[in-house]
Amino acid sequence: MKPSLTTETVRLDEQTKELVLIDQTKLPGEYTLLRLSKAEDIWEAIVHLRVRGAPAIGVAAAIGLYVVTDRFQTQDRGEFDQQFRAAKEYFASSRPTAVNLFWALDRMAQVVQRNPQATTDRLKTLLRDEAIAIQREDVDVCRRLGEYGLSLLQDGDGILTHCNAGQLATVKYGTALAPIHLGVQRGMHFHVYTDETRPLLQGIRLSAFEMQAAGVKTTVLCDNMASSVMQRGWVQAVLVGCDRVAANGDTANKIGTSGVAILANYYHIPFYVVAPTSTIDLTCPSGTAIPIEQRPPEEVTHMWYEASMAPAGVDVYNPAFDVTDHSLITAIVTEYGIAYPPYDKSLAALCSSSTE
Numbered sequence: 001m002k003p004s005l006t007t008e009t010v011r012l013d014e015q016t017k018e019l020v021l022i023d024q025t026k027l028p029g030e031y032t033l034l035r036l037s038k039a040e041d042i043w044e045a046i047v048h049l050r051v052r053g054a055p056a057i058g059v060a061a062a063i064g065l066y067v068v069t070d071r072f073q074t075q076d077r078g079e080f081d082q083q084f085r086a087a088k089e090y091f092a093s094s095r096p097t098a099v100n101l102f103w104a105l106d107r108m109a110q111v112v113q114r115n116p117q118a119t120t121d122r123l124k125t126l127l128r129d130e131a132i133a134i135q136r137e138d139v140d141v142c143r144r145l146g147e148y149g150l151s152l153l154q155d156g157d158g159i160l161t162h163c164n165a166g167q168l169a170t171v172k173y174g175t176a177l178a179p180i181h182l183g184v185q186r187g188m189h190f191h192v193y194t195d196e197t198r199p200l201l202q203g204i205r206l207s208a209f210e211m212q213a214a215g216v217k218t219t220v221l222c223d224n225m226a227s228s229v230m231q232r233g234w235v236q237a238v239l240v241g242c243d244r245v246a247a248n249g250d251t252a253n254k255i256g257t258s259g260v261a262i263l264a265n266y267y268h269i270p271f272y273v274v275a276p277t278s279t280i281d282l283t284c285p286s287g288t289a290i291p292i293e294q295r296p297p298e299e300v301t302h303m304w305y306e307a308s309m310a311p312a313g314v315d316v317y318n319p320a321f322d323v324t325d326h327s328l329i330t331a332i333v334t335e336y337g338i339a340y341p342p343y344d345k346s347l348a349a350l351c352s353s354s355t356e
């Protein structure tokens, strides 16, 4: 089946009560849907980035927690709640950096806490409703991110992006790529430069695939070429996603993002982080407090080819993310508006407006 992105990246099959995912490890060559209902298979899909991207991970965890819970046999609330907590903690152990995972799991836990007298059957229905609400909210949030982000762009702009913060990182639209999708739907034209994003190549495999499918002029480049395209004046803005934004605006995103921000700052190119408020963690004071996932060395030394030139036994550094200092971020685009420095005030103000 020719890969396409017309379906939602993450969804619930309400008939079979399964979590349905596009297996992103197979893209762009193969479009495979996974239908999951076992906790260990859902955990594995998150750990191995079959589903990836902060919002998509959160939605997958919420739907996954529902499909697992729906198969609990006990009618006893004490046992049910204990099994629920165990499943929630298991999913929370999958990946540490994207705060959406914990945000979504906590929303599901609040349903259980708010309904201490509900029967287990009633609770299963409430958990299904919450998981679907989380999934549907993501579509509206990303569309609004697109609107605010588009207000920062001009028709014809060259846009550099890093990793994939598009439809495949969310339910639809994406975050950093949402302005592009929205602009193209309105007849605008952009030239997107996507870093390949070693070692898992989310840029060349996923963003390039997504942008080409949307009819956007797309150029892929090695990560070490970003300076060259900026130096030539081909880039008018950098748009990136995020996995956790600290209260002071420091932002964790795919490894290599902080280097792109330094380059953009040097070439006086605006650097925008596109952040649903579900990715803003006001309990995290600064980037040094953000847990950075360390991934297997083989992703650097063996992925995509038999084995790299790395000599046997050499140490390999493979952090999945790095933190971009808030001083390098021009603005943070949220679904409630655009935050400018000082971020410790502007993010708090935007997040408080989100609860009004």
Ligand SMILES: CSC[C@H]1O[C@H](OP(=O)(O)O)[C@H](O)[C@@H]1O
Residues within 6 Å of the ligand: 049, 052, 053, 054, 055, 162, 163, 164, 165, 166, 169, 170, 174, 175, 176, 202, 240, 241, 242, 243, 252, 253, 254, 255, 320
């Ligand atoms: C819209 S969140 C996308 C964000 O998530 C990616 O990480 P991963 O592919 O490891 O899940 C990357 O940091 C993207 O910017």
